Amino acid sequence: MKYLFSDWARVSSRIQKSHLTFLFFDYDGTLTPIAATPELARIPASVKSLLKKLKKTPGFKLAIISGRSLADVKSMVGVKGIVYAGNHGLEIEDEGRNILKSGSGTTLKKAKFSLKKALTHIKGARVEDKGCTLSVHFRLVKPSQRMLVKKIFNSITAPYVLSGRFKTSAGKMVLELRPGIEWDKGKAVLYLLKRYKRALPIYTGDDVTDEDAFRVIKKKGMSVFVGTGKKKTGAAYFLKNTRDIKKFIVRMLEL
Numbered sequence: 001m002k003y004l005f006s007d008w009a010r011v012s013s014r015i016q017k018s019h020l021t022f023l024f025f026d027y028d029g030t031l032t033p034i035a036a037t038p039e040l041a042r043i044p045a046s047v048k049s050l051l052k053k054l055k056k057t058p059g060f061k062l063a064i065i066s067g068r069s070l071a072d073v074k075s076m077v078g079v080k081g082i083v084y085a086g087n088h089g090l091e092i093e094d095e096g097r098n099i100l101k102s103g104s105g106t107t108l109k110k111a112k113f114s115l116k117k118a119l120t121h122i123k124g125a126r127v128e129d130k131g132c133t134l135s136v137h138f139r140l141v142k143p144s145q146r147m148l149v150k151k152i153f154n155s156i157t158a159p160y161v162l163s164g165r166f167k168t169s170a171g172k173m174v175l176e177l178r179p180g181i182e183w184d185k186g187k188a189v190l191y192l193l194k195r196y197k198r199a200l201p202i203y204t205g206d207d208v209t210d211e212d213a214f215r216v217i218k219k220k221g222m223s224v225f226v227g228t229g230k231k232k233t234g235a236a237y238f239l240k241n242t243r244d245i246k247k248f249i250v251r252m253l254e255l
Helices: 004-017 045-056 070-077 109-119 143-162 185-193 208-216 242-254
Strands: 020-025 060-065 083-086 091-094 097-101 126-129 134-137 166-171 174-179 199-205 222-226 237-239
Touching (some): 004 222, 004 237, 004 242, 020 185, 020 242, 045 242, 060 185, 070 083, 070 091, 091 185, 109 134, 109 143, 143 174, 166 208, 185 199, 185 208, 222 242, 237 242
Parallel strands (some): 020 060, 020 199, 222 237
Antiparallel strands (some): 134 174
């Protein structure tokens, strides 16, 4: 895995030669630093301004693909006229038009109630209802109690997983229960690329859930992991942090 700016001549050449560069950004940990709670992870005004400029620049198409709900990530980013994918791609909206809504009939009310009741005595544990998925956040939980949170989560979600209708996944200090369909960020990227077949895809992300996207565009475009270059990942490049992401956007605007 190479540091992207050390190979900028090659990267910029591919972008300049492409008919259309389709930029996919994760939100938390990519466009904005990870925060103690989801609502505190606000995109910096300067980054938002750069995204607006990039959206208006010919030759670029922008998409934000997040584990957040579609409504939440749209509200957080607040840039009109771009693609938004929420719940790891289960919900997709392109330029204000809803083009995909998978798992919308999922009923997780019982699981939500059970999780809230079982976790109520653990300070810092939080259950988030994202419509077709549920998330349990434990970043604010004492390290000594985090394993207990995982045990409770696994115990309560086990019957849902055994039914085949649901599956679980994990990210940075979050556990998720979602529909059991074969769908992830990678499949969402491929779904969008069918609509823009000549595009050069560049995907940037920092979490385990982004690995599916890194994998599917390996031969199609460029994948960029946000974090230390020493971490095992399927990405071809890495950028150190969200400041590097801002620098990356600036460089594309200068092409």
